[in-house]
Amino acid sequence: MHITVLGAGVTGLTTAWYLARDGHQVEVVERNQGVALEASFANGAQLSYSYVAPLAGPGVLPKVPPWLLRRDAPLRFYPALDLQQWRWLLEFVLACNRGTSDLTTRRLLALSFYSRALMHQFVSEENIDFGYVRNGKLVLFSTGADFDGARRLLDFQRSLGCEQNALDRTQCIALEPLLGDPLSALGSRFVGGIHTVSEEVGDCYRFCQGLEIRLREMGVTFRFDTRVTRLETRGNRVTAIDTPAGSLPTDLCVMTLGAHSPILARPLGIRLPIYPLKGYSVTLPPQPGITALGISITDAMRKVVYAPLAGADGNSLRVAGMADIAGYSSEIEAVRVKQLFIEAERAFPAAADYTQGPDAMQPWAGLRPATPKGTPILGASPYDNLYLNSGHGALGWTLALGSARILADLIKGTVPEVPLDGFTLRG
Numbered sequence: 419m420h421i422t423v424l425g426a427g428v429t430g431l432t433t434a435w436y437l438a439r440d441g442h443q444v445e446v447v448e449r450n451q452g453v454a455l456e457a458s459f460a461n462g463a464q465l466s467y468s469y470v471a472p473l474a475g476p477g478v479l480p481k482v483p484p485w486l487l488r489r490d491a492p493l494r495f496y497p498a499l500d501l502q503q504w505r506w507l508l509e510f511v512l513a514c515n516r517g518t519s520d521l522t523t524r525r526l527l528a529l530s531f532y533s534r535a536l537m538h539q540f541v542s543e544e545n546i547d548f549g550y551v552r553n554g555k556l557v558l559f560s561t562g563a564d565f566d567g568a569r570r571l572l573d574f575q576r577s578l579g580c581e582q583n584a585l586d587r588t589q590c591i592a593l594e595p596l597l598g599d600p601l602s603a604l605g606s607r608f609v610g611g612i613h614t615v616s617e618e619v620g621d622c623y624r625f626c627q628g629l630e631i632r633l634r635e636m637g638v639t640f641r642f643d644t645r646v647t648r649l650e651t652r653g654n655r656v657t658a659i660d661t662p663a664g665s666l667p668t669d670l671c672v673m674t675l676g677a678h679s680p681i682l683a684r685p686l687g688i689r690l691p692i693y694p695l696k697g698y699s700v701t702l703p704p705q706p707g708i709t710a711l712g713i714s715i716t717d718a719m720r721k722v723v724y725a726p727l728a729g730a731d732g733n734s735l736r737v738a739g740m741a742d743i744a745g746y747s748s749e750i751e752a753v754r755v756k757q758l759f760i761e762a763e764r765a766f767p768a769a770a771d772y773t774q775g776p777d778a779m780q781p782w783a784g785l786r787p788a789t790p791k792g793t794p795i796l797g798a799s800p801y802d803n804l805y806l807n808s809g810h811g812a813l814g815w816t817l818a819l820g821s822a823r824i825l826a827d828l829i830k831g832t833v834p835e836v837p838l839d840g841f842t843l844r845g
């Protein structure tokens with residue numbers, strides 16, 4: 419069967435990977451000139467298999483008003499005359515309760531553990547260097563109340579198979595000596611942390627670049643610089659994919675357009691509850707004489723993640739965070755980059771060379787394809803030969819392989835290994 423994968427982010431490429439392995443003839447259509455140049459480019463690098471709790475949690479709403487008043491808040495809202503934005507926000511607010519959040523966490527953990535097993539299989543079979551390492555993750559809390567709350571969640575997380583431990587300050591510093599640096603603002607303010615030994619990191623972009631080479635070797639073709647403008651349909655089938663260069667015939671297509679999926683789905687009468695949550699990263703290059711972080715760190719108060727990324731010439735430091743509800747522009751706002759840079763410099767002054775300022779730090783912004791509840795949308799659509807794999811929010815790198823295998827299984831007619839409850843278009 420000739421299958422067209424729309425979009426060459428990490429979701430599209432992993433989908434193409436399993437489809438090609440299942441023997442299909444696959445073509446990937448992408449508007450950019452290469453793979454993974456949008457949300458999958460310089461994300462937080464975390465393969466965060468145990469930290470999947472959705473943003474829509476029971477404690478989030480009270481924090482929102484103070485955040486909205488601060489210019490340097492981790493979450494910023496730019497109201498627009500956009501029905502999709504307001505509808506998404508309403509559904510988000512309705513999802514901010516313990517019952518929905520626990521159910522979503524349960525479902526996402528099943529998908530993330532499956533993705534982890536597939537990642538382990540992938541790295542044991544394929545020789546792609548993407549700085550992949552299992553170095554664990556430490557989430558740090560800065561108030562006693564927040565740390566107590568995290569400790570209370572441990573039992574719930576453990577009951578679902580997460581291996582996590584609560585550590586006091588001394589134990590955290592023993593694990594990551596840079597936290598003992600007297601000049602570290604994060605080091606002086608945190609009260610304790612949750613350590614997950616099984617978490618991993620990897621550079622999503624390098625993974626995608628390596629995967630593209632493997633896909634080409636397997637006969638997958640790429641049509642870059644090709645914007646999909648419309649899907650042509652007849653009855654309940656997609657018959658062709660319209661692009662400025664002409665119309666492409668297809669037997670079946672999979673929509674993996676990230677935050678842009680709703681734009682092409684809408685004219686087909688499909689409402690995808692996906693809205694962009696813009697985030698930022700800076701990447702501090704390796705420097706001689708700099709002590710790299712040994713473990714991934716999340717500053718829970720500031721909502722910033724720090725990941726050491728192994729490369730040929732040493733470890734760079736990827737710093738990512740912020741969630742701006744600001745429409746579809748991925749323009750890099752200098753003020754947000756500067757905030758992230760200052761945050762990193764204060765948190766880990768000895769872990770990088772900050773003398774050249776934010777512009778030398780490879781600033782980047784990307785759009786997380788977020789659903790209100792935090793669950794991606796996988797599987798069938800109202801059209802017999804159109805499948806969906808979109809809406810992975812802040813976890814698209816983590817969940818890529820599992821979501822892709824599920825999609826390929828559905829197309830093959832095999833029952834997926836993870837139940838689809840909560841992941842389908844109908845919820």
Ligand SMILES: Cc1cc2nc3c(=O)[nH]c(=O)nc-3n(C[C@H](O)[C@H](O)[C@H](O)COP(=O)(O)OP(=O)(O)OC[C@H]3O[C@@H](n4cnc5c(N)ncnc54)[C@H](O)[C@@H]3O)c2cc1C
Pocket residue numbers: 424425426427428429430447448449450453454455456457458459460461462463464465466644645646647674675676677678682695696697698699738739783784785786787808809810811812813814815816817
């Ligand atoms: C700051 C930040 C930090 C993050 N950190 C992490 C993390 O640590 N761990 C994690 O698991 N996830 C993280 N994420 C989330 C993760 O990066 C995304 O969920 C993931 O990259 C989404 O992949 P995707 O392939 O679905 O979308 P994308 O990578 O955006 O790919 C969609 C592709 O579709 C193409 N496209 C769109 N419209 C068209 C069209 N009309 N025609 C043709 N092509 C089109 C785009 O050009 C793009 O290449 C982070 C995201 C951000 C922004």
